[in-house]
Amino acid sequence: MNENLLKETPKKAGRARLPAPAAGDTGRLPAGTTDIPDNLPAPSSAHPRKRNGVKVPDRNAPLLSRDGLYIIRRNGEYHVVAESYFYKTEPYYAILSLEYEGKPVRPSSSAVLDAYVIPICLEQAKAAGIPVCEWGISQAYVPLPAVLYGLNYFASNAEYEIVTDNESAKETIRHITNNGKYPFCFQKFPENSEICSCTAVFGTAVGACSRVASYAEALYKIFSIPLMRMVFVRTGDSYALSSLSPVRYSELTEEERGLLSANLAPQESP
Amino acid sequence: MSRLGIFVDRRTLANAEQLTALIRCRDTAEEMGHAVDFIFPVDIQKIRKTDALFIRARTDPMNVTYVAAKMAQFNGIPVIDDPMSIQVCGDKVNMYSRLLRKGIALPKTAFLSKNDLTVEHVATLFDRMGSPLVLKEPSTSFSLRVERVQSVAEFFRVARRFIRLSDWIIVQQFVESRYDWRIGVLDGQFLYACKYTIPTVTFKIQASVNGHIVYCGVDSIPRAEVPPHVVRLGIKAANAIGHGLYGVDIKNNNGDACVIEVNDNPSLESGEDQCYPDVYRKIINHLFTK
Numbered sequence: 138m139n140e141n142l143l144k145e146t147p148k149k150a151g152r153a154r155l156p157a158p159a160a161g162d163t164g165r166l167p168a169g170t171t172d173i174p175d176n177l178p179a180p181s182s183a184h185p186r187k188r189n190g191v192k193v194p195d196r197n198a199p200l201l202s203r204d205g206l207y208i209i210r211r212n213g214e215y216h217v218v219a220e221s222y223f224y225k226t227e228p229y230y231a232i233l234s235l236e237y238e239g240k241p242v243r244p245s246s247s248a249v250l251d252a253y254v255i256p257i258c259l260e261q262a263k264a265a266g267i268p269v270c271e272w273g274i275s276q277a278y279v280p281l282p283a284v285l286y287g288l289n290y291f292a293s294n295a296e297y298e299i300v301t302d303n304e305s306a307k308e309t310i311r312h313i314t315n316n317g318k319y320p321f322c323f324q325k326f327p328e329n330s331e332i333c334s335c336t337a338v339f340g341t342a343v344g345a346c347s348r349v350a351s352y353a354e355a356l357y358k359i360f361s362i363p364l365m366r367m368v369f370v371r372t373g374d375s376y377a378l379s380s381l382s383p384v385r386y387s388e389l390t391e392e393e394r395g396l397l398s399a400n401l402a403p404q405e406s407p
Numbered sequence: 408m409s410r411l412g413i414f415v416d417r418r419t420l421a422n423a424e425q426l427t428a429l430i431r432c433r434d435t436a437e438e439m440g441h442a443v444d445f446i447f448p449v450d451i452q453k454i455r456k457t458d459a460l461f462i463r464a465r466t467d468p469m470n471v472t473y474v475a476a477k478m479a480q481f482n483g484i485p486v487i488d489d490p491m492s493i494q495v496c497g498d499k500v501n502m503y504s505r506l507l508r509k510g511i512a513l514p515k516t517a518f519l520s521k522n523d524l525t526v527e528h529v530a531t532l533f534d535r536m537g538s539p540l541v542l543k544e545p546s547t548s549f550s551l552r553v554e555r556v557q558s559v560a561e562f563f564r565v566a567r568r569f570i571r572l573s574d575w576i577i578v579q580q581f582v583e584s585r586y587d588w589r590i591g592v593l594d595g596q597f598l599y600a601c602k603y604t605i606p607t608v609t610f611k612i613q614a615s616v617n618g619h620i621v622y623c624g625v626d627s628i629p630r631a632e633v634p635p636h637v638v639r640l641g642i643k644a645a646n647a648i649g650h651g652l653y654g655v656d657i658k659n660n661n662g663d664a665c666v667i668e669v670n671d672n673p674s675l676e677s678g679e680d681q682c683y684p685d686v687y688r689k690i691i692n693h694l695f696t697k
Contacts, residue, residue: 225573257477274448290469320448
């Protein structure tokens with residue numbers, strides 16, 4: 138049964154909520170203690186129409202607005218669709234809220250962390266049989282040529298640097314480590330290699346070769362991230378996964394946009 | 408002979424007290440018949456060669472300690488702190504949600520999204536929780552990015568700064584106290600207790616005052632001298648998070664104890680365990696008998 142249900146939280150349309158404790162629990166607490174965030178004023182919404190208590194967008198409202206956060210329900214599971222799933226962002230907290238409500242949700246909060254922390258992403262992908270770049274962690278030295286990613290609180294998995302000589306490596310490392318404060322992740326970048334990327338929408342890489350399409354499917358099985366960019370190091374005919382990163386809706390091709398919209402569209406009244 | 412890995416980073420070793428504590432941990436493990444390796448971030452692949460991993464560096468889901476914890480988990484190696492504890496304790500929204508769900512006593516707590524940062528909303532929070540309020544950025548540790556605010560204008564000034572780092576922030580009722588209890592809990596069992604005496608010039612356990620860092624006083628306290636309800640609350644709060652090693656901070660005003668936070672990777676280098684000489688032995692034993 139496809140019980141699609143669409144909930145859009147457009148930009149500035151309020152926030153996801155974490156659950157209140159059971160009334161009994163609150164009653165047991167000492168005076169002057171716990172109250173709960175759910176008592177905050179209700180969020181405003183650009184699309185206040187409700188169906189079974191769940192906000193649904195106006196049929197004429199544009200889908201895939203910038204920073205749009207969509208929650209669909211399919212086969213009893215909630216799917217959180219967003220451009221990015223960075224730690225401590227609205228999509229991350231939307232996932233966390235659903236988890237604390239005890240609802241089955243994809244991706245899970247731990248899956249998005251794992252997908253966005255590059256060494257963990259690569260280890261998980263490797264365990265699933267996907268070829269991945271050899272990686273290491275360093276504070277300063279890096280065997281050249283290499284692909285470098287920051288590995289700290291302020292780093293983004295969407296940003297990488299290719300370094301081929303010591304001079305550029307030194308400058309790049311200084312930048313991504315905040316002057317040596319943090320370690321970084323490096324990957325070997327063999328001669329005659331190039332970086333290529335491909336977008337996956339619900340595990341489908343539109344127009345990709347069968348091999349990359351199978352990687353997209355496998356990565357969706359691991360992380361369940363509806364929208365992600367797969368970054369590969371291509372050497373000859375072989376592809377090695379380098380990272381997974383966010384995708385802006387505006388960067389989607391017509392076909393990818395169509396596929397995502399089809400997945401978001403309500404197919405059955407809730 | 409089992410091999411214990413102690414994951415450290417440069418910052419851990421830069422501090423003389425932490426270095427002394429690490430050596431004490433290593434000596435204890437060796438006395439117990441284990442081999443010990445200090446593992447640095449660059450040696451992260453060596454984790455798979457250990458039989459247990461003890462992380463002693465500042466944990467965060469976005470830094471290398473989370474990679475270390477995950478590497479241990481992938482390889483079936485017992486680890487403190489485990490990835491889930493790092494994920495939950497590293498984000499106070501996650502941590503407080505979990506504590507609330509389990510009915511743990513907390514100060515009045517609200518989560519504020521950047522989309523809800525309006526004058527009306529903030530005024531409502533003051534009405535509900537009183538003044539002053541405490542604002543926390545979710546990844547705060549060592550009282551960094553924890554501020555006390557008295558007015559709506561001050562609230563906005565601090566909140567805007569924190570919201571640059573997180574889409575949600577935490578707003579809490581201010582609970583006055585001269586000291587915090589720290590209850591150390593390992594796998595649901597009481598491990599140690601100490602008092603963090605808050606410096607008179609601040610309301611935090613650590614703060615920068617006129618350009619100088621002021622630290623709290625640390626006094627290890629025998630269990631018999633800790634109010635039993637504080638111990639019970641500490642254990643209950645730790646159990647709400649998981650089965651690892653936690654330091655639970657509790658304020659106990661007029662017998663109304665409430666949890667301020669649960670820390671993974673609790674500090675052990677400032678004399679917290681002075682009355683508890685077996686702390687490292689228990690931790691190591693726990694890792695190898697898991």
